[in-house]
Amino acid sequence: xxxxxxxxxxxxxxxxxxxxxxxxxxxxxxxxxxxxxxxxxxxxxxxxxxxxxxxxxxxxxxxxxxxxxxxxxxxxxxxxxxxxxxxxxxxxxxxxxxxxxxxxxxxxxxxxxxxxxxxxxxxxxxxxxxxxxxxxxxxxxxxxxxxxxxxxxxxxxxxxxxxxxxxxxxxxxxxxxxxxxxxxxxxxxxxxxxxxxxxxxxxxxxxxxxxxxxxxxxxxxxxxxxxxxxxxxxxxxxxxxxxxxxxxxxxxxxxxxxxxxxxxxxxxxxxxxxxxxxxxxxxxxxxxxxxxxxxxxxxxxxxxxxxxxxxxxxxxxxxxxxxxxxxxxxxxxxxxxxxxxxxxxxxxxxxxxxxxxxxxxxxxxxxxxxxxxxxx
Amino acid sequence: xxxxxxxxxxxxxxxxxxxxxxxxxxxxxxxxxxxxxxxxxxxxxxxxxxxxxxxxxxxxxxxxxxxxxxxxxxxxxxxxxxxxxxxxxxxxxxxxxxxxxxxxxxxxxxxxxxxxxxxxxxxxxxxxxxxxxxxxxxxxxxxxxxxxxxxxxxxxxxxxxxxxxxxxxxxxxxxxxxxxxxxxxxxxxxxxxxxxxxxxxxxxxxxxxxxxxxxxxxxxxxxxxxxxxxxxxxxxxxxxxxxxxxxxxxxxxxxxxxxxxxxxxxxxxxxxxxxxxxxxxxxxxxxxxxxxxxxxxxxxxxxxxxxxxxxxxxxxxxxxxxxxxxxxxxxxxxxxxxxxxxxxxxxxxxxxxxxxxxxxxxxxxxxxxxxxxxxxxxxxxxxxxxxxxxxxxxxxxxxxxx
Numbered sequence: 001x002x003x004x005x006x007x008x009x010x011x012x013x014x015x016x017x018x019x020x021x022x023x024x025x026x027x028x029x030x031x032x033x034x035x036x037x038x039x040x041x042x043x044x045x046x047x048x049x050x051x052x053x054x055x056x057x058x059x060x061x062x063x064x065x066x067x068x069x070x071x072x073x074x075x076x077x078x079x080x081x082x083x084x085x086x087x088x089x090x091x092x093x094x095x096x097x098x099x100x101x102x103x104x105x106x107x108x109x110x111x112x113x114x115x116x117x118x119x120x121x122x123x124x125x126x127x128x129x130x131x132x133x134x135x136x137x138x139x140x141x142x143x144x145x146x147x148x149x150x151x152x153x154x155x156x157x158x159x160x161x162x163x164x165x166x167x168x169x170x171x172x173x174x175x176x177x178x179x180x181x182x183x184x185x186x187x188x189x190x191x192x193x194x195x196x197x198x199x200x201x202x203x204x205x206x207x208x209x210x211x212x213x214x215x216x217x218x219x220x221x222x223x224x225x226x227x228x229x230x231x232x233x234x235x236x237x238x239x240x241x242x243x244x245x246x247x248x249x250x251x252x253x254x255x256x257x258x259x260x261x262x263x264x265x266x267x268x269x270x271x272x273x274x275x276x277x278x279x280x281x282x283x284x285x286x287x288x289x290x291x292x293x294x295x296x297x298x299x300x301x302x303x304x305x306x307x308x309x310x311x312x313x314x315x316x317x318x319x320x321x322x323x324x325x326x327x328x329x330x331x332x333x334x335x336x337x338x339x340x341x342x343x344x345x346x347x348x349x350x351x352x353x354x355x356x357x358x359x360x361x362x363x364x365x366x367x368x369x370x371x372x373x374x375x376x
Numbered sequence: 377x378x379x380x381x382x383x384x385x386x387x388x389x390x391x392x393x394x395x396x397x398x399x400x401x402x403x404x405x406x407x408x409x410x411x412x413x414x415x416x417x418x419x420x421x422x423x424x425x426x427x428x429x430x431x432x433x434x435x436x437x438x439x440x441x442x443x444x445x446x447x448x449x450x451x452x453x454x455x456x457x458x459x460x461x462x463x464x465x466x467x468x469x470x471x472x473x474x475x476x477x478x479x480x481x482x483x484x485x486x487x488x489x490x491x492x493x494x495x496x497x498x499x500x501x502x503x504x505x506x507x508x509x510x511x512x513x514x515x516x517x518x519x520x521x522x523x524x525x526x527x528x529x530x531x532x533x534x535x536x537x538x539x540x541x542x543x544x545x546x547x548x549x550x551x552x553x554x555x556x557x558x559x560x561x562x563x564x565x566x567x568x569x570x571x572x573x574x575x576x577x578x579x580x581x582x583x584x585x586x587x588x589x590x591x592x593x594x595x596x597x598x599x600x601x602x603x604x605x606x607x608x609x610x611x612x613x614x615x616x617x618x619x620x621x622x623x624x625x626x627x628x629x630x631x632x633x634x635x636x637x638x639x640x641x642x643x644x645x646x647x648x649x650x651x652x653x654x655x656x657x658x659x660x661x662x663x664x665x666x667x668x669x670x671x672x673x674x675x676x677x678x679x680x681x682x683x684x685x686x687x688x689x690x691x692x693x694x695x696x697x698x699x700x701x702x703x704x705x706x707x708x709x710x711x712x713x714x715x716x717x718x719x720x721x722x723x724x725x726x727x728x729x730x731x732x733x734x735x736x737x738x739x740x741x742x743x744x745x746x747x748x749x750x751x752x753x754x755x756x757x758x759x760x761x762x763x764x765x766x767x768x769x770x771x772x773x774x775x776x777x778x
Contacts (some may be wrong), residue, residue, distance in 0.1 A: 001569065002440065002566065003563065003565040003566040003569070004562065004565055005569075006569075016393070024558065028562045028565070042615075043609070044424065047590060047594075047610060047611065048594060048610035048611065049596070049610075049611070050597050050598060051598070051711075056590050056591075056593045056594035056597060057590035058743075059588045059593055059597070060523075060590045061590070061728075062594045075392045075496065094512075097714050107736070107746060112737070117653050122586070124714055126714075126734065127734075128712055129551055129708065129712075131686065132685070132688040132689055134696075135693055136693050136695060137503075137615075137627075137629040137631075137693050139607060139609075139615060139616070139617075140627045140629065140693050140694075140695040142615070142627075143625075143626075143627035143695045143696065143697040143698065144695045144696075144697075144698055145542065145698070146699070146700065146702075146703050147544060147547065148617070148627070148697050149625075149697045149698055149699050149700075150532065150544040150700075151533065151543050151544045151547075152534065152541035152543070152544065153541070153542075153544050153545045157623040159535060160535070160606070160607065160616065160617035160618075160625055161617050161625050161627075161697040162533055162534070162535070162606070162607060163607045163616075163617075163627075164529075164533060164543065165529045165532035165533050165543075165587065165588045165591065166532060166588060166590060166591055166603075167527075167607075167609040167610075167612075167615065168590055169529075169587050169588065172586060172587040172589070172594065173551055173587065174732075176551065176554040176555050176558055177406075177554055177731075177732045180406060180554065180557050180558040181385075181410070181412070181557060181733040181735070182562060182563065183561040183562060183731075184384075184385040184386050184410045184411075185385045185560050185735065185738070186387065186565070187385055187561060187565055187568065188387075188738055190565070190568055191388075191568070193500075194737070194738060194740055195737055196385065196736070196737070196749070197735065197736045197737075198733050198734075199672050199733060199734040199735070200732055200733045200734055201712075201733075202732075203714075204709075204714045204730070204731070204733075205732040206730035207703065207709065207714060207729050207732075208544065208550070208729055208730075208731060208732050209547070209550040209551060209554075210550070210729070211405075211442055211443055211550065211728070211729045212398065212426070212439045212442045212443050212546075213442075213546050214442075214700065214703060215438075215441070215442025215443065215728050215729050216430070216438045216439065216442055216729075216731055217700045217703070217704055218704060218715055218727040218728070219383065219438065219441070219442065219726050219727055219728075221430065221438035222438070224699075224700045224701040224703075224704040224705075225628035225699065225700060225701050226622075226699040226700075226701050226702075227699070227700075228699075230699070230700040231544045231545070231546050231700075232544070233545050233546070235517075237521065237545065238541070239525070239530065239539050239540060239542060241539065244530065246530075246539065246540055247525075248519050248521055248524075248525035248530060248542065250518070250519050250522060250581075266555075266690060267445075269429070275616040283622040305502075308413075309514055311459065314602035316386050316518050316519060316522055318518060318521075318522040318525040318526050319525065319526060319527055320525045320530050320531045320540055320542075321525065321527070321528050321531060322528065322531045322601055322602075322603075323528065323591065323592050323594075323595035323596075323601055323602055324595065324601060325528075325596070326528050326585055326592060327529075327592075327596065329452065329513075330511075330512045330513065330514035331507055331508065331511050331512055331514065331579075331581075332582070334510075334512055334514075334579075335508050335511060335579065335582070336512035336580050337579075337585065337598075344593075344596050344597060345596050346593060346596070347585060347586060347589035347592050347593060349555075349556050349559075349582075349586065350579050350580075350581075350582035350583040350585070351555060351556065351559035351576050351577060351579075352508065352576075352579075353563065353574055353575070353576050353577070354489075354574040354575045354577075355446055355563075355566055355570075355572050355573070355739065356562060356563065356565075356566035356574065358559075358562075363384055366634050367723060
């Protein structure tokens with residue numbers, strides 16, 4: 001028995017954002033039935049193909065689910081979906097409003113036929129968006145939501161904006177909000193028997209994530225502009241190359257500064273900086289001078305040794321970890337962030353829970369793996 | 377005083393937020409946006425730092441006002457024994473206690489999870505820490521960019537051939553806050569089913585890893601270490617940002633063959649449509665560099681907004697990269713509730729960024745902005761805790777409420 005045991009969720013999603021939403025709910029024991037088109041969901045070939053032709057992003061976003069193949073272009077397929085919805089608690093979808101309308105799967109249609117159902121409709125700009133904004137890829141979402149324009153920090157006008165860490169990253173942020181809104185509505189359903197239509201905007205997730213930065217612009221505390229640096233904080237922090245990789249430094253207080261000087265063995269050049277320069281005298285010249293010195297000092301230092309020592313001295317110098325570092329990380333092992341599925345360490349959830357832990361129960365299904373059980 | 381019948385799916389749930397700066401208050405805000413009642417614990421001697429950013433007036437602090445929508449402020453001096461005793465009374469009437477203090481700080485106050493369970497057996501404690509609440513590295517703390525560096529995001533963000541520079545420095549806190557809010561609601565489900573509370577122990581670093589979990593799994597499956605690659609997509613081309621007039625940029629993606637033809641049409645370039653180097657997706661992937669150069673030459677003279685509208689009308693996923701001015705100027709966001717105006721405790725109306733969802737029939741009202749310090753003292757101490765006026769005055773006089 002865990003948090004969502006006994007809850008049945010139908011997933012008609014065909015993008016990563018909807019799939020990830022349903023996976024987050026499956027982690028807590030919901031029965032998630034993935035409805036796939038004949039031939040399998042298009043997401044099965046998203047991302048870099050693995051040796052066996054499978055997709056890592058599909059494998060990641062679809063653990064713990066059942067799969068049933070239905071052709072929603074046929075009356076039989078739609079009738080089968082209708083039967084599933086009649087016994088389901090929630091639906092996760094990420095198609096365009098037009099796609100849903102053609103199949104009578106839009107918010108109003110579903111509320112009318114299944115008043116107890118929680119149905120979450122994920123779209124790029126929300127249900128009321130202009131028709132030409134109904135289709136967008138995650139990089140478009142990062143663009144429209146402002147993070148790409150301001151990434152990385154200290155962007156130059158001549159450099160293209162960046163999408164983030166992968167072509168799918170905004171989908172995962174979207175999924176957290178969609179799973180939150182769905183789980184909250186399921187909670188309300190549990191208490192009252194009432195359903196809910198949820199209209200989730202992917203771009204609004206990006207805007208919400210920038211609330212204190214963008215909010216000051218909206219309120220006129222901060223001048224809106226086309227500057228690529230409007231989200232920046234100033235200060236000397238950034239990524240530096242070290243002997244065997246990269247480190248990230250952030251430094252905002254006199255205490256950080258003293259700690260860093262100690263870490264570097266109190267170099268003479270450090271005396272040219274006022275003790276409280278980070279708080280009160282953080283000029284571009286000083287930042288540039290500091291970086292020049294620090295860049296050459298850190299260039300031949302081994303990453304893990306220097307970041308460990310920095311931590312001991314209260315300096316926020318962090319390793320820029322790559323995938324192998326995380327699989328070997330003792331804190332990740334302690335917390336069980338990776339859970340084995342058929343012998344493969346698979347990223348699980350960032351929250352440990354004492355009574356209803358998130359669990360990976362089975363790998364992503366084959367298309368139609370559960371046809372027989374679900375049709376029965 | 378309270379007017380706390382805002383509706384929403386979490387109506388009736390009370391969250392006691394002992395939370396500062398960004399990640400913790402953001403979690404509280406999301407739960408509040410779903411209808412939970414959020415009691416924000418503050419004190420004059422231990423302010424949320426956000427009240428001090430951007431000016432000297434703690435009631436007009438831009439960061440704080442941008443964030444603490446629908447929070448109710450109650451003053452508790454946790455350094456006073458009587459203040460701490462009243463805080464425990466608040467725990468007894470709360471469903472969720474949310475904290476993002478330093479690791480170990482709650483235990484020092486006598487508010488470890490078992491101690492909170494002694495006060496209220498079915499309490500849900502949501503703990504938000506950089507690296508989690510215990511374990512070999514559990515004492516480490518850091519700011520948002522540290523989360524991204526340690527969690528594997530930073531190493532995957534950068535221009536090809538450049539340093540892995542990471543996301544903008546502001547990225548990280550809010551994603552961690554959203555993951556914590558979701559886990560908190562899962563815990564509410566568990567309590568509703570079983571009567572059992574629990575501790576939710578969130579790692580901000582692991583939240584970052586969950587946003588790149590596909591890349592981590594790719595490594596586990598292949599042994600190839602993923603690296604930053606600009607805006608490249610392994611299976612789609614074009615996929616990236618292309619220059620426009622006045623330093624603008626537009627994101628363009630083509631998936632199906634018809635997208636590519638529509639792009640060539642939209643750019644009025646029959647030559648591109650016929651170019652054998654770009655005749656199929658596999659050809660375009662093989663000649664990605666040349667493709668990007670040729671496309672850039674065609675996009676560079678256009679205004680990003682005009683080009684986006686034109687290409688989308690042709691069926692291409694093309695959206696300008698939005699600056700803060702573009703975001704501010706969007707009629708869509710102002711009209712559809714993405715931005716909305718709230719009334720602060722200080723009496724001012726203020727636009728804020730709203731939630732990413734709309735709901736029917738059960739959306740929570742969002743009308744109130746950030747509270748003034750102690751604005752809801754009366755409500756919490758008199759109405760919720762039922763203190764007599766004399767006792768309430770005594771606690772204010774002796775500094776327990778300050």
